Amino acid sequence: MCGVAAKIKGIASIPSPRKLSLRRVWGPMGCNKISCILRNFGPKQRSATIFVCLLAWLVCSQSWAEPSLPPSVLVLDQSAPLRPWSTAIMHAVQSVKSDKSGRPISYHVEHLDLFGFGRRQYEDNLLSHLIDKYSDKPIGAILSIGPGALDFAVKLRATGWPAVPIVFTAVTEESAPQPLPPKTTGYFVHKTFANMVKAAQTILPDLRRLVLVGNPFDGAVYYPQFASEVPTLSANFEIIDLMGLPVSEILQRVPMLPPDSAVFYFGINADAEKRYASAVEALPLIAAASSRPIIGDAETEIGAGAIGGFVLRPAEIGLDAGRLVTRILDGEEASAIPVATNNTTLKPMFDWRQLQRWNISEGMLPRGSEIRFRSPGVWEQYSFPIMATAAALLFQARLIVWLIREHRRRQLAEISTRNAMAELTYMNRHAAAGELSASIAHEVSQPLTGIVARASAARRWLARETPDIEKIRAALNEIEAAGHRASDILRNVRSLFKKGTDDKSHVDVNRLIGLVLELSRIDLQKHGIDVRSELDDRLPRVLGNDVQLQQVILNLILNAIDAMRAVEPRVLSVESKLNGHGAVRVSVEDTGGGIAPSDRDQIFKPLFTTKGQGMGMGLSICRSIIENHSGRIWVLPGVNGGSVFQFELPTTHDQAELRDIDFSVELARGH
Numbered sequence: 001m002c003g004v005a006a007k008i009k010g011i012a013s014i015p016s017p018r019k020l021s022l023r024r025v026w027g028p029m030g031c032n033k034i035s036c037i038l039r040n041f042g043p044k045q046r047s048a049t050i051f052v053c054l055l056a057w058l059v060c061s062q063s064w065a066e067p068s069l070p071p072s073v074l075v076l077d078q079s080a081p082l083r084p085w086s087t088a089i090m091h092a093v094q095s096v097k098s099d100k101s102g103r104p105i106s107y108h109v110e111h112l113d114l115f116g117f118g119r120r121q122y123e124d125n126l127l128s129h130l131i132d133k134y135s136d137k138p139i140g141a142i143l144s145i146g147p148g149a150l151d152f153a154v155k156l157r158a159t160g161w162p163a164v165p166i167v168f169t170a171v172t173e174e175s176a177p178q179p180l181p182p183k184t185t186g187y188f189v190h191k192t193f194a195n196m197v198k199a200a201q202t203i204l205p206d207l208r209r210l211v212l213v214g215n216p217f218d219g220a221v222y223y224p225q226f227a228s229e230v231p232t233l234s235a236n237f238e239i240i241d242l243m244g245l246p247v248s249e250i251l252q253r254v255p256m257l258p259p260d261s262a263v264f265y266f267g268i269n270a271d272a273e274k275r276y277a278s279a280v281e282a283l284p285l286i287a288a289a290s291s292r293p294i295i296g297d298a299e300t301e302i303g304a305g306a307i308g309g310f311v312l313r314p315a316e317i318g319l320d321a322g323r324l325v326t327r328i329l330d331g332e333e334a335s336a337i338p339v340a341t342n343n344t345t346l347k348p349m350f351d352w353r354q355l356q357r358w359n360i361s362e363g364m365l366p367r368g369s370e371i372r373f374r375s376p377g378v379w380e381q382y383s384f385p386i387m388a389t390a391a392a393l394l395f396q397a398r399l400i401v402w403l404i405r406e407h408r409r410r411q412l413a414e415i416s417t418r419n420a421m422a423e424l425t426y427m428n429r430h431a432a433a434g435e436l437s438a439s440i441a442h443e444v445s446q447p448l449t450g451i452v453a454r455a456s457a458a459r460r461w462l463a464r465e466t467p468d469i470e471k472i473r474a475a476l477n478e479i480e481a482a483g484h485r486a487s488d489i490l491r492n493v494r495s496l497f498k499k500g501t502d503d504k505s506h507v508d509v510n511r512l513i514g515l516v517l518e519l520s521r522i523d524l525q526k527h528g529i530d531v532r533s534e535l536d537d538r539l540p541r542v543l544g545n546d547v548q549l550q551q552v553i554l555n556l557i558l559n560a561i562d563a564m565r566a567v568e569p570r571v572l573s574v575e576s577k578l579n580g581h582g583a584v585r586v587s588v589e590d591t592g593g594g595i596a597p598s599d600r601d602q603i604f605k606p607l608f609t610t611k612g613q614g615m616g617m618g619l620s621i622c623r624s625i626i627e628n629h630s631g632r633i634w635v636l637p638g639v640n641g642g643s644v645f646q647f648e649l650p651t652t653h654d655q656a657e658l659r660d661i662d663f664s665v666e667l668a669r670g671h
Contacts, residue, residue, distance in 0.1 A: 069329050070138035071103040074130075076153050078146035080113040083278045084300040085314050086145050089170060092318025093143065099326045108134065114148040115269050123152065131160040140329050143321060144168045144186075146222065147175035154181050165334035169321035170314075173341065174225035185328075185337040187320050189312055190346055191222065191297065193229040193264070197237070199309030199348065200262045200295045203360050209238045209258055213286060213294075214266030214279075216244040223266045246271040247282050254290040263294040265306060280304045293358045299349060302372050307358065308350030310366075316345040447482035454478045504629075506541040507549060509576055509584055509649070516553045517574070520561070527561055529570040536577045542584055542649040548625045549649075552633075555618045556588040556645045563592025563642065582651055583631070589644040600635055622647075 075093065079086045090109060098104050110130065114123075142164055144153040150168045154177070157164055168176070168186035176188065201207050210233065214220070217227035230239060240261065242250055247268060254263060265286070267279030276282050280300055287294050287305025296306030299313045320342055328334050348366040352374040355362065362371065379386065458475040461468045513535060517524075524531055557572065564570040573589040595603060606620040626633040626647045633647035 078149035088314035096322030209261035560590035
């Protein structure tokens with residue numbers, strides 16, 4: 001009975017992730033031994049013993065039904081610390097932070113450094129050290145990285161944790177033990193020399209020689225299986241073997257390689273002269289000296305000097321291993337998970353800088369290739385500024401087109417406006433001529449009457465017996481003068497009816513004022529208007545059109561006559577002078593009723609009038625003519641009532657100079 005209890009007690013201490021039967025726990029031999037013991041007992045003792053066994057089995061099976069593997073993983077890396085390859089794998093493994101039940105996973109990482117210290121005594125000491133180190137740490141699974149680490153993990157488990165499952169990664173099928181130990185699973189990586197040669201042939205079609213650089217295959221950490229592929233490849237390629245040479249000697253050999261060769265780098269961890277921190281450390285030195293591209297098979301070599309190839313990605317390897325560990329921690333049997341080869345970790349990958357160095361086109365790369373370290377193009381660097389500039393240029397182009405169209409429309413509108421204004425100006429001159437018809441008739445009739453009278457006198461003097469030649473000559477001179485005067489009057493009147501009056505010349509403003517006063521003399525006398533003129537005879541000439549300027553003066557005088565029809569006294573004051581800024585100023589002042597302050601800003605606008613019968617175009621035409629002569633026109637209240645219309649004309653072509661003058665003094669003086 002004591003032996004059976006001891007056996008049951010021993011069984012209860014065996015950890016298991018699943019619900020177990022007695023036969024599974026004890027095995028066939030254990031069950032047969034229990035049967036022999038029970039035969040020696042009596043019926044009552046046998047029944048009691050069976051009852052105790054069943055009770056213990058039920059209790060143990062209930063406790064074993066729950067997952068018992070602790071979320072703690074011992075990671076064994078066959079390399080030394082800080083190696084880029086294994087470090088990338090471990091980072092990816094540790095990124096899996098919990099199992100499916102949500103328990104956080106603890107990772108204990110051990111770097112075995114089997115390449116540097118791979119002696120039997122070192123391994124034995126390391127086994128003892130790790131067993132002692134983790135004696136009080138529950139370990140749920142062992143993860144090994146590399147074939148050397150897998151062999152060590154099997155020995156460690158047999159010594160310290162016989163029931164702990166093993167997950168391996170970064171192991172080729174050729175380097176794994178056959179058959180695999182129980183409770184062991186993982187992923188094989190597809191790592192062959194033929195893959196490296198295939199990548200080299202893709203980018204170097206004329207490849208004939210294979211230059212091998214690295215530690216000897218015998219004893220290599222990851223490449224021992226490549227030695228068996230070399231004889232097969234030597235049937236089609238010439239092999240240049242630089243394996244095992246010191247880096248200093250390799251640097252002397254690689255600059256003189258044939259043009260139809262490629263360098264295949266298998267990693268140099270140490271040579272006779274130096275031990276390197278990692279196999280990648282020596283690669284940049286060799287790449288800088290090499291006269292041919294270097295083919296690699298690990299992602300960590302991209303950027304260190306290798307042009308690339310079909311490379312293994314340590315991050316993907318680590319992620320697959322981490323996911324597999326969580327499945328086992330969640331209760332799956334390691335032996336029940338088949339070992340697979342993960343080909344998704346193999347990817348064509350190349351260094352853009354090395355492609356440029358060896359003048360290899362991207363079109364020669366295998367489909368789906370990833371290119372690292374590509375210098376960003378102009379679009380990649382400045383995509384936003386380019387898009388912003390393009391948008392601005394497009395907007396600017398549309399704006400320019402719109403402005404051109406608007407400018408064209410404005411030109412057409414201005415032409416139409418000028419034509420309409422010219423027509424209105426012409427009509428305005430007709431209306432003014434109609435108002436002056438009496439004065440015009442009187443002015444023309446005077447010289448004609450004189451001509452007739454003097455011609456009759458000359459004929460009588462010729463009829464005498466002794467003609468008075470001197471009187472006749474004087475009469476003829478007077479007739480000629482009267483004819484010229486009539487001709488001048490008709491020419492001035494004719495100019496009022498002309499349309500084509502855009503030509504400009506140097507004009508005497510005082511002469512124009514005199515002509516207009518002469519034409520309107522009859523109307524001024526008829527309305528009893530006293531004319532007072534003060535003209536500066538030192539005025540310079542202005543550049544303008546005499547007909548248009550004459551029309552402006554005439555319109556202002558006629559407006560003054562209308563404004564003084566019902567007032568007394570009636571005085572028209574006309575003045576010309578220099579305004580002190582190099583411009584000629586003409587003032588026409590009346591003593592009429594004046595203009596209301598609210599109408600002064602409207603008086604020069606088209607169709608605005610204060611007359612009962614007016615059309616409101618006269619003053620608008622005056623402003624258009626003056627502004628066309630680079631001048632300006634305005635109205636002020638008179639000193640003794642009435643209004644003062646003034647306009648200024650520049651004596652030079654500088655229109656901007658005149659428009660920059662501050663007229664606030666004159667306006668203030670008018671008020």
